[in-house]
Amino acid sequence: MRLRQWSRDLAMGVGFAFTGRGGWVRAVLMAVGVGLGVALLLLTTALPSALTARDERERARTDFTFSETTPPKTDATLLVANVGTTFRDKDIRGRELEPEGAKAPLPPGVAEFPAAGEMVVSPALKELLTSADGALLRERLPDRIVGTIAEPGLIGSHELAFYRGGEELASRLDGGRVARIERFGEEIPGTSEPWDPVLLLLVLVVFVVLLMPVGVFVAAAVRFGGEGRDRRLAALRLVGSDRHMTRRVAAGEALAGSVLGLVFGTGFFLIGREIAGSAEVFEVSVFPSYLNPSPVLAALVALAVPLAAVLVTLFALRGVVIEPLGVVRTAKQRRRRLWWRLLLPLAGLAMLAPMIGQGSDGGDFNQYLVVGGVMLLLIGVTALLPWIVEAVVARLGAGSVSWQLAVRRLQLSSGTAARTVNGIAVAVAGAIALQMLFAGVEDDFTVESDQDVSRIQMQMSVPEGMPLTEAAEEFRRTEGVRRVYAYSEGYLGERRSDPELSTMVTVGDCASLREVAKLPSCRDGDVFAVSGAEYDTDTDTMAKPGRTVYFDPTYEGSPKGAETAWTLPAVKQAKASLDMTGGERGGLLVTPKALPAAALSSLTGEVYLRLDESVPDVRDLVRNTAKAVDPLSEPMVWVSSERSDRYESIRTGLLVGATCVLALIGASLLVSQLEQLRERRKLLSALVAFGTRRRTLSLSVLWQTAIPIVLGLTLASVVGLTLGAVLLKMTATPVNVDWVSVLAMTGIGAGVVLLVTLLSLPPLLRLMRPEGLRTE
Structure with missing residues (x-):
């Protein structure tokens, strides 16, 4: 009997959700808001399959396995x-x-x-x-x-x-x-490296921070049309329903809107999947076929969203007294309590506290404590913001007419205003914390290069058999190349095979040799010995005039070398200095005339280039010359530092995800703003009918948005800085605040809200007409 009654009440709520034009508008607005969140949730559930598909495609076309053995030539190679x-x-x-x-x-x-x-x-x-x-x-x-x-x-x-x-x-x-x-798709030998605990922490925090605003928006969307719903429930009380029945009817309305939101969300996801096939975000692109949500995760979303809609609706009704003659909401509300709202962030800090100081060497971070702690801190933003908005607007008063209209509206419905900006506040708080964490651990995953990019910007190896001078001349004729330093490099031994002594030999003109050592006077035909350089122990012994040395000696177990003999001429002493690669180049420095012609085949050529960065596309001009010199070549661009590939991939994933969440924030805020304007259309029309200027009403709407967003962003900054500091303490990293980044994050959040407000002005102007007072 009770089950039948529940079913009948829920069905009545579903019917109310789609009754009349107003009901359909409310349902569609709720479905759009919920659908946007569902679409992003489905996209998130599809990410594992997309990454797997990309990896499988990459493995299927693998051609370079760097195996020590080369297969013999056959008709199948x-x-x-x-x-x-x-x-x-x-x-x-x-x-x-x-x-x-x-x-x-x-x-x-x-x-x-x-x-x-x-x-x-x-x-x-x-x-x-x-x-x-x-x-x-x-x-x-x-x-x-x-x-x-x-x-x-x-x-x-x-x-x-x-x-x-x-x-x-x-x-x-x-x-x-x-x-x-012999085939494509061979596995690259070796096992994958274990993940650094700090990188795993980054991944966990990124997922929580990106998904939390989605959940907040879904929870806010199911409360669209709350005032109209409460009036309908009061009418039900008038015809004899009890409080429990009205709550079940309200749950039915929310259930209908959330199910319709699932349908909309599926449609948005399918549209977005097709768009993803033609889009590229931060140089990452996918095919639509990659984005197939996991059936288990998709089913979880399908169950969680309606359940969350019902629970949020019942939670929202806990403080509303629905009586036959109306809703007791216009009277002075009981002040919100602060104590339980503070428990949420404090509990989050308590969950994260045991992991403080672990760093990379302290083992794995407990993923459950990390996820739970970060979630509670961010949920704390949504719990604290309504209390802060209520407490602040209660103390606001005198001002212009537009200011007073906005303040009075906020005093009457501070909860609605807080819900509007909850999502953006959560997103900004998470973004600030992530920005601090990324900036703090960046040095741990960045390796400084020894390359001196102020002297050299690109380098290329010259193919065997091509004269080094010819290649160097090609680059000198390239637009944007300021200086070319060309070297032939190899090794000398004191005997033909298995030498006990060896040293490096570098061949170049005087200008090039001066870049790698401190020389006395130099002219073509000179030979210099640089002893005492790093890792050089044999130059002093070998660099004796009249001694016979051998280019490219043969070593046991290696292919036969050139073994070109050379009797050393007079040798000048030079001092070691840091060359462009950041090291000291020892051994013999030889000018071209002093080198025996037979030794050229045993040396490899390297060309170092100094560029004029003001020339457009100068690096591509160099690459074009390099392809003309050797079709199989690709010059190397020098960099001052290199970051870990995994760190870079996580950062790229964050940027892609943040872009999607930012788009959701803007769209959801716009839908929420339109829903609030629709709820107030009669009030706006009445004010216009009594002679209120449209400019005043427009400014009041702007104030109604600006006051909560300022409070929300201030709270988000405090929570974000706190969370960021705790995360840095967990990774044993000094806490430093990049205030420029903090201001940038809050500015982006404020910019999104301002843009949404501007987009809502045209509908606002259409609603501000006396004709809006007409009713049926």
């Missing part, structure tokens, strides 16, 4: 050269293919091998090459496009990749730049 490049900071994956037989394996996504002078490209690269922006890149990739790489051969819809035909790659087979393979 393929020569592959890594010819990837970079264009304006965008990485381009490139391979040169030369099949050695009819059964050579095709790479995924490629129907047939391109011939020499031909290439197949990804759709994104084809679009770039055919655009006006791709003119410089076309000089580097002049091959004729004969096809496109299909989806199975790409990890993302915007990936830049190509395969081109190759010739005579066997002569450059080294297992590194050029390899022979």
Whole structure:
């Protein structure tokens, strides 16, 4: 009997949700708000499958395994050269293919091998090459496009990749730049490195911080139309229903709106999935087929959202007295209690406190305590903000008419105002904490380079058989190259095979040699000995005039070297100094005339370039020259520091997620603002009918938004700084506050609210008409 009564009351609530034009508008607004949150939740549940799909695609096309053994040539082997490049900071994956037989394996996504002078490209690269922006890149990739790489051969819809035909790659087979393979998709040997505890902490905090605003918005969306709902419930009390029945009817309304929100959310997700296939965020792109939510997680969302809607509605009704003659909400409300609101953040701090000081060496952080502690601190924002708004607006008074209208409205419904900005406050608090944590641990995952980027900006290895002077001259003629330092490098031994003494030899002109050592007077034909340099112990012994030494001696177990003999001429002494690589270069420094011609084949050439950074696309101009010098080459760009790949991927994931959450924040705030304006349309029309200026009403709406957002952002800053400090203490990192970043986070939050307010002005102006007083 009781179950039947419950079912009847819930069904009545569902009917009320879709009764009349007003009911449909309320239901649709609630469904849109809930649907936006559901769409982002579904996107989150799809992330694991998207990452797995990208990894599987990458493994399926693996060609360089860096194995110590090279398979023999057969009709089923393929020569592959890594010819990837970079264009304006965008990485381009490139391979040169030369099949050695009819059964050579095709790479995924490629129907047939391109011939020499031909290439197949990804759709994104084809679009770039055919655009006006791709003119410089076309000089580097002049091959004729004969096809496109299909989806199975790409990890993302915007990936830049190509395969081109190759010739005579066997002569450059080294297992590194050029390899022979029997199939694609071989696993790279070795086990993955264990995750650093601090990086795992970052991942946990990122997920909590990104998902908490979503939950807050869903909870706020199910309370849309609360005042109209309470009036309907009062009418039910008038015809004889009791309090329990009215609550069940209210739960039915919320249940109907949340289920409709699930439908809207599924539609938003499907639309967003298609849009994701054509979008690229922070150089990350996916295919729509990647975004398949986990069935278990999707089912959890489908159950959790309606349940949360019902619980939030019942929780909201706990302080509302619904009587047959109306709702006791317009009378003076009982002041909100503070004590239990403070318990939430204090409990969060208590959960995080045991892990303070662990750092990277203290073992794993307890993931349950981390998630629980961060959640309680952020939920504390949503609990404290209504109390703060109520306490502050109760003390506000005199001012302009627009100010008084806004303050009085906030005094009557401070809870509604707080709910509007709760989500943005939670997002800003989490963003500040994450910004502090990322900035604090950044140095731990950043390795400073020894490369002196003030002297050299790019470096290239010259291929064997090409004269170094010829390559250097090509770069000197390149626009934007200010200086070229060219060196031939190798090793000398005191005997032909298995020498006990060895030293480095560097060949270059006087200007180049002065960059790596302190020389006395220098002219072509001189030889210098630099002793006492780091890791150099044999130069003093070997650098004796008249002594015979050997270029490229042979060592046991290694291929036979050149073993070119050289009788040392007179040797001048030079002093070691830090070269452009950050180390001391010892050994013999030789000018070109002093070097025996037979020794050139045993040396490798390196070209170091100083660039004029004011020249547009100077690095791409250098890369074009490098491709002309050696089609298989790719010059190296020097950097002052390098970050951990995992740290960078987490940071990129945060930026992508934050962009999605920010879009949700803006859309949800706009829906919430429109819902509040719709609830007040009769009041606004009455004020206009009595002669209130539209400018005054518009300013009052702006004040109603500005006051809560200022209070919310202030609270968010305090909570964010507290959470950030605790997280830094957990990682044993000194607490430093980057106030510029804090102001930037709060400014972004305020900017989103200001933008939403401006977008809501046109509907506001349409509502401010006397005709709005008409009713049926």
